[in-house]
Structures are given as C-alpha cells and as structure tokens.
Amino acid sequence: MPTNPPFYMRAGRRTVAGILVAVVFGAVLWWNFSIRSGNDARQDDAFVVAVSIPPLASIAEQIIQDDGEVVTLLPSGSSPHAYEPQPQDVINAQRANLFVVVGENFDDWVLPFVPEDAVRLDTASSSGIERITLPDGDVAVFSEPHSDESHEDEHAGEGVTHSHGLGFDPHVWLSATNGALIAERYGEVFADYDPEHADLYRERATELASQLRALAGELGEHAEIEQVAFISMHDGWRTFADAQDLFVAGAVEEIPGKVPSPQQLLVLTDAAESGAAQFIATEPQLSAQVATTLACDLGLPTVVLDPLGGEGIEGRETYQDLLRYNVEAVDEGLRKASQPEFNPCSQ
Numbered sequence: 179m180p181t182n183p184p185f186y187m188r189a190g191r192r193t194v195a196g197i198l199v200a201v202v203f204g205a206v207l208w209w210n211f212s213i214r215s216g217n218d219a220r221q222d223d224a225f226v227v228a229v230s231i232p233p234l235a236s237i238a239e240q241i242i243q244d245d246g247e248v249v250t251l252l253p254s255g256s257s258p259h260a261y262e263p264q265p266q267d268v269i270n271a272q273r274a275n276l277f278v279v280v281g282e283n284f285d286d287w288v289l290p291f292v293p294e295d296a297v298r299l300d301t302a303s304s305s306g307i308e309r310i311t312l313p314d315g316d317v318a319v320f321s322e323p324h325s326d327e328s329h330e331d332e333h334a335g336e337g338v339t340h341s342h343g344l345g346f347d348p349h350v351w352l353s354a355t356n357g358a359l360i361a362e363r364y365g366e367v368f369a370d371y372d373p374e375h376a377d378l379y380r381e382r383a384t385e386l387a388s389q390l391r392a393l394a395g396e397l398g399e400h401a402e403i404e405q406v407a408f409i410s411m412h413d414g415w416r417t418f419a420d421a422q423d424l425f426v427a428g429a430v431e432e433i434p435g436k437v438p439s440p441q442q443l444l445v446l447t448d449a450a451e452s453g454a455a456q457f458i459a460t461e462p463q464l465s466a467q468v469a470t471t472l473a474c475d476l477g478l479p480t481v482v483l484d485p486l487g488g489e490g491i492e493g494r495e496t497y498q499d500l501l502r503y504n505v506e507a508v509d510e511g512l513r514k515a516s517q518p519e520f521n522p523c524s525q
C-alpha cells in the first residue's frame with residue numbers, strides 16, 4: 179500500500195518553515211526573557227489562552243469573555259490537516275499562559291507554539307468524553323504504528339496513516355453533549371489558572387454546559403434526519419453522526435487530499451446504489467473536486483458540512499451555530515435527495 183505520511187511527518191516541505199519558526203520562536207523567547215528580568219514572563223499579564231481550532235476557541239471565549247483573552251491558532255478557513263504555522267502566529271501565541279488543543283495527534287502543529295513553561299490542555303482525553311473507536315473495516319484503516327497500545331500491530335506495516343493519528347475519532351467537539359463536558363472542563367482549568375476570575379469562569383461554564391445540553395436535546399429531536407446515511411468528505415464525522423443517529427457510509431478521501439482507491443470507490447458505489455447513502459458531504463476546508471465528480475457519477479447530491487467554522491464565517495462563527503448549521507446541512511441533503519428533478523451533475 180502506498181505510504182502517505184501525515185503532514186507533520188513530511189520532512190521536506192516543513193524544513194524551511196520549521197527553521198524559520200524555530201528562529202522566530204527563539205528570538206521571541208529571548209526577547210521576553212531579557213526584558214522581563216527572568217521571572218515568569220507572563221506572570222503579571224492578563225490571562226491568555228491559545229486554542230488550536232475555532233470551535234474550541236468559541237467555547238473558551240464564552241467562558242472567559244472580557245476577563246482574559248483567547249487567541250485562536252488555526253485561521254478560519256484553514257484545514258488542521260494541512261496547516262503550517264506562520265512566524266507571526268508563533269509571536270501572537272507567546273502571550274498565552276495556557277494552550278488548549280484537541281490532543282492525540284490531531285493538532286500536533288501547535289507544538290512549535292508551546293513554550294516550555296506553558297501548560298497544554300488536551301481536550302479529547304481530559305474532558306470525560308466517551309470515545310468513538312474508528313473501525314478497521316473496509317471503510318478505512320486508521321493506525322498510527324507504535325502510538326496506540328490497544329491497537330494490534332497488524333496494520334502497522336501498511337503505512338496507512340490518517341493525520342489524526344490514533345484509533346479514536348478526534349472530532350469530539352461535533353456533539354453538543356461533548357461540548358457541555360468540554361465547557362465544564364475548561365471552566366475548572368481556567369479557574370485554576372486565573373483564580374481572580376475563578377467564580378465567574380465556573381458560573382459561565384456551568385451555564386454554557388446546560389445550554390449545550392439543551393441544544394443537544396433540540397438537535398437530537400430532529401427526527402426526520404435519523405437513520406440517514408451519508409458519505410463524508412473525510413472520516414471526521416463519526417461523533418456527529420453518533421449524536422444525530424446518522425450513519426457514515428464511507429469517506430471520499432480517507433486521508434484528506436488522497437484520491438479514493440478502487441476498493442474504496444467500490445464501497446462508495448455500493449452505498450449509493452443500494453440507497454444506503456443519501457448525499458455526499460464536502461467540507462469548506464478541503465477541495466470538493468473529487469467529491470463533486472463522484473456525486474455526479476453516483477447520482478447523489480452534495481452538501482457542505484463544516485467541522486470548524488470560525489471568525490468571519492457567517493452562520494458558523496460560534497460553536498452552537500456551527501452545530502446547528504451542520505444539522506441543517508443534513509436536512510438540506512435529504513431535501514435535495516428527495517427532489518426528482520435534482521441533477522447531481524450540475525451542483
């Protein structure tokens with residue numbers, strides 16, 4: 179099987195950027211250190227949290243509000259699968275006391291941002307979230323050799339590696355129920371790191387968590403989209419599907435950017451022809467070219483599901499709006515699929 183290493187392992191492309199980041203990073207550290215007399219450089223500053231991706235940043239922002247600052251590391255519209263930090267990003271992030279990431283290899287590109295004395299909070303593994311195991315079936319094989327002890331080594335030699343890494347779906351934020359757990363976890367951690375505002379953070383986190391649990395109920399009651407199956411752009415929608423009682427029939431690109439194999443095309447064709455899949459979901463951060471060609475071939479409509487949203491992306495700026503948007507997008511897919519005059523080759 180061809181090897182397609184994740185972006186953070188592609189040495190050639192990253193070398194120049196890596197050196198540049200390291201140089202700027204070093205210079206900034208030195209500068210901080212030298213003008214602030216060697217104490218904890220950030221001690222007297224406001225509470226600043228750097229968050230890897232927009233939806234988690236939105237949760238953090240709603241808890242911190244004006245009592246601190248949230249820096250979002252991944253710019254709106256970028257894919258976490260292909261992001262290369264810019265030197266300016268590293269400079270912006272240096273003010274942070276706390277780095278919040280999804281964790282578990284999903285956003286390892288954050289690592290160059292994190293100063294040695296900063297604390298990193300791994301969201302997926304520390305929020306009490308029930309993990310969804312990725313299957314080893316014919317849809318995709320996700321294995322990261324040597325990094326998942328519970329995973330048999332049978333796939334280790336195949337070189338099929340998703341840039342997410344482990345055998346769990348890392349897109350844990352795509353369920354409002356998980357969002358509530360994340361909010362509670364953030365509230366506790368923020369309270370620890372900024373005791374002056376501890377009560378406010380805890381109160382807001384509790385309030386946000388109960389809002390999100392209500393939202394989970396509201397979105398879960400979307401009965402008409404239950405038991406529906408769709409083809410996702412990449413294998414990042416299992417948490418969402420689980421929360422909405424949907425099924426993912428397959429992924430167009432198991433690894434973002436990698437064209438489907440003949441075997442994979444067969445799975446997707448089967449899903450479409452048997453009526454198991456009602457639409458194909460593209461994603462705004464990934465090229466839709468292969469998916470739209472496939473949609474035309476298979477006679478399926480496409481809709482845009484967005485795992486990230488973010489600042490300046492209308493209707494998907496906040497975490498709650500992003501979740502609502504995706505449920506509405508599923509509705510749209512079903513509407514399109516039920517229109518007899520629908521033309522899959524002109525969408």
Ligand SMILES: [Zn+2]
Binds near residue numbers: 349413414
């Ligand atoms: Zn993903």
